[in-house]
Amino acid sequence: MKTYFKTVNRMFRANWARLLIIAVLTMISVSIVGGIGSLGPRLHRINDMLIQSGYTDIWYHKFLADGIERISYIFPTFFILVTSLVVFMTITRLVETERAQIGCYITLGYTRFQVIMKYVLFIWVAVFIGCVAGILLGQFVIYPTLFASIASLLNLPGTGATFPMFGIVVALLTLGFSIIVTVFTVLTTVRERPSRLLRQKHPKYGGKILLERMTPLWRRFAFKYKSSLRNIFRYRIRFFMTVFSMMFSTALVFCGMSLSFALEYTNPYLMDTIRPISSTIVLAAVLLNAMVMYNITNINIEERRREIATLRVLGYRNSEVCGYIFREIFMLTIMGVIIGLPAGYYLMSFVFEFLRFGGMDFVGWYVWVITAVLAFASLALANLLLAPKIHKVDMNGSLKTVE
Amino acid sequence: MSFVRFDNVVKSFKAGGQEVRALDGLTFSIDVGEFVVIAGPSGAGKTTLLNLLGGMDTSTGGTIHVNGCDVHNFTERQLTEYRRCEVGFVFQFYNLMPNLTALENVELAVEICRDPLCPREILDEVGLVDRMNNFPSQLSGGEQQRVSIARSVAKNSKLILCDEPTGALDYLTGKKILKLLHSICKHKGKTVVIVTHNSALKEMADKVITIKNGKVEEVTMNKRPKPIESIEW
Ligand SMILES: Nc1ncnc2c1ncn2[C@@H]1O[C@H](COP(=O)(O)OP(=O)(O)O)[C@@H](O)[C@H]1O
Ligand SMILES: [Mg+2]
Numbered sequence: 001m002k003t004y005f006k007t008v009n010r011m012f013r014a015n016w017a018r019l020l021i022i023a024v025l026t027m028i029s030v031s032i033v034g035g036i037g038s039l040g041p042r043l044h045r046i047n048d049m050l051i052q053s054g055y056t057d058i059w060y061h062k063f064l065a066d067g068i069e070r071i072s073y074i075f076p077t078f079f080i081l082v083t084s085l086v087v088f089m090t091i092t093r094l095v096e097t098e099r100a101q102i103g104c105y106i107t108l109g110y111t112r113f114q115v116i117m118k119y120v121l122f123i124w125v126a127v128f129i130g131c132v133a134g135i136l137l138g139q140f141v142i143y144p145t146l147f148a149s150i151a152s153l154l155n156l157p158g159t160g161a162t163f164p165m166f167g168i169v170v171a172l173l174t175l176g177f178s179i180i181v182t183v184f185t186v187l188t189t190v191r192e193r194p195s196r197l198l199r200q201k202h203p204k205y206g207g208k209i210l211l212e213r214m215t216p217l218w219r220r221f222a223f224k225y226k227s228s229l230r231n232i233f234r235y236r237i238r239f240f241m242t243v244f245s246m247m248f249s250t251a252l253v254f255c256g257m258s259l260s261f262a263l264e265y266t267n268p269y270l271m272d273t274i275r276p277i278s279s280t281i282v283l284a285a286v287l288l289n290a291m292v293m294y295n296i297t298n299i300n301i302e303e304r305r306r307e308i309a310t311l312r313v314l315g316y317r318n319s320e321v322c323g324y325i326f327r328e329i330f331m332l333t334i335m336g337v338i339i340g341l342p343a344g345y346y347l348m349s350f351v352f353e354f355l356r357f358g359g360m361d362f363v364g365w366y367v368w369v370i371t372a373v374l375a376f377a378s379l380a381l382a383n384l385l386l387a388p389k390i391h392k393v394d395m396n397g398s399l400k401t402v403e
Numbered sequence: 404m405s406f407v408r409f410d411n412v413v414k415s416f417k418a419g420g421q422e423v424r425a426l427d428g429l430t431f432s433i434d435v436g437e438f439v440v441i442a443g444p445s446g447a448g449k450t451t452l453l454n455l456l457g458g459m460d461t462s463t464g465g466t467i468h469v470n471g472c473d474v475h476n477f478t479e480r481q482l483t484e485y486r487r488c489e490v491g492f493v494f495q496f497y498n499l500m501p502n503l504t505a506l507e508n509v510e511l512a513v514e515i516c517r518d519p520l521c522p523r524e525i526l527d528e529v530g531l532v533d534r535m536n537n538f539p540s541q542l543s544g545g546e547q548q549r550v551s552i553a554r555s556v557a558k559n560s561k562l563i564l565c566d567e568p569t570g571a572l573d574y575l576t577g578k579k580i581l582k583l584l585h586s587i588c589k590h591k592g593k594t595v596v597i598v599t600h601n602s603a604l605k606e607m608a609d610k611v612i613t614i615k616n617g618k619v620e621e622v623t624m625n626k627r628p629k630p631i632e633s634i635e636w
Contacts, residue, residue, distance in 0.1 A: 230502045313459060314492075
C-alpha cells in the first residue's frame, strides 16, 4: 500500500501541469455557469415579488428573466462539453504514455481497481479543485457583479443573495461525468493483456498516411511539413479529439461574440441588461479557448521529449526545435478554426431561436475574423509560454532510457 | 597538437542533496583518425565523458579542446552550433525519429549542416539501400543502428561519438556494427570514439582509454589492433 501511494504521489508531481489545466478549465466553466445560472431564478423571484406588491408595468422584467434563464441553460452545456472533452483527451493521452507502467503494475499484482483508482483520483482532485473554486468565484464574484449591474438598470429592489444551486448541480454533473470518462478510458487499457501493454507502446507508430499515396502532391511538401502531417494523421482518435476540442472552443467564442454583436440590434433595454452577461460569456469562452490551446501544446511537448532531445543532439537550434513542435499544433489549429467557425455559425442560429431574440442576420463578417484572430492569438500566447519548457528538455535524461 | 584534449576535467552532479563527482580530474588526448575505445565498469563516468566531448553537457572544471576550439568555454548557443557541425552521435537506443523513414532521418540531420554528404549514398554504404523508405518500427535493431550511424556520418563531421552502440544488439549484429564503425574510421578518416563496458573490444582499438571512478586508469596504444572478426567474448 505504501508503494501504491508513492506511485500516486509521483504521478501527481509529474503531471501537475495537466492537473492545473483541468482545474482552471473546470473553474472557468463552473464559475460562469453558476454565476449566470443564479441570475434567472433570482430575477423570476423578484418579478413575483413585484407582482404581489402591485406593480403593473413589469411584463418586460419577465421577458428578461426568461431570456437570461435560457442563456444560462444553453451556454453552460457548451462549456461543460468542452471541459469534458479536455478531461477525456488528457486522461486518454496520460494513460497512453503510461501504458508500459500500467502493464508493469498489473504484472506485479496490482489489481485493475487499484490502477483505475490512481487515475480517477487524479481527475477527481483536478476537477474537484476546479469545481470548488468555480462555485466560489461564480457565487461571490461573477453573480454579484452581474446582478448589481442588472439591478441598477432595472431599478430592482432586494439584495442579490442566493444559494448557488445551479453551480453546485453543474459541478456535480461535471465531476460525475469526468470520473465516468476516466474509468472507461482506463478500463479499456487495463483490460488488455499485460504482455501486450509491456511490449509496445505505439504499435502503429511509423507508417504512411493516406496523403502520401498522392505522390505528386506529397513530394511538393517541404520535408518538415511531411513529418508534421504524419504526426497529425497518425492516430485518428487523437486527431479527432484535438480538432474537436479546438473546434468546440472556437465555436463557443464565435457564439459569445455573435451574442454580443447581435445585442446591439435589439431593444436597448434588453441590450443594456444582457451586455454584461454576454461580455462575461465572451471572456470565459476566450479563456477556455486559450486553455485548450495551452493544453494541447503542453501534452504534445510532454509526449515528444525524446524527439525534442534527439533534435537538440543533432544541433537543432531552440527556434528550430520549437518550430518542429509548433508547426504541428499550428496546422491542427487551422483545421480546428476552419471547422469551428461554421460550426459556431450553425450552433448560434439554433441558440438565437431558443433565446427568442437576435438572429444571425445581425452577425457580421467581423465576428468571423475576430474569432479566428483570437484563436490564433491564444495559440501564439500558449506557444510563447511553453517555449521555455521545450528549451529545458534534458538531452541526457531523455535519451538514455529505452522507450 | 592533438585533435581532442581533456585537461584535468571535473564534472560533478548534485543528486539528492549530495555531490557526486562523475569525472574527477580527467586528462587524455585523441589524434585525428584514431579509433578509440573508452572502457571501464558501469558508473565509471564514460557516458559523462562522452556528453562533455559531444557538447551535450558542460564541465565543472578543467579544459576541453576539440579541433582547436575551447569547448569548455562555450555558451549554450555555441554548444548547439558545435553539435550541429563538429560531432555525430550514435546511441545505444538509436534515437531515430519514429515518424520519419530511414532516409528522412538522415536528411533531418543533414538539412542543417554546412557541407553534408548525400544521404542516399551513405545509406547505400551502410547496407540499407533497400530499406531507405522504411520507418524505424519496420527495421531491426541492427538496421536502426545502421541508420543512426549513417545519420552521424552524413553530417560529415570529423568526430563520431558512440555510447554503447552495441548495447542493445545481439552478438553477431553487434560485431557487424563495430566493423562498420571501424571501416568508417579507416576509409573516411573520421575520428571514432566508442564507449563500452565490454573490455574485449579494447583489442580492436588504436587507442584504449580505461576509466575508473572518474579517473583515467590507463591509456594504451595498440600497435597492431585486431580485426573485430577475430575477437571473441
Ligand atoms: N545527471 C546525473 N545526476 C546525478 N548523477 C549522475 C548523473 N549522471 C551521471 N551521474 C553519476 O555519475 C557517475 C558516472 O555515470 P556515467 O557517466 O553514466 O557512468 P557510465 O556511463 O560509465 O556507466 C555515476 O555514479 C552516476 O550515478
Ligand atoms: Mg553509460
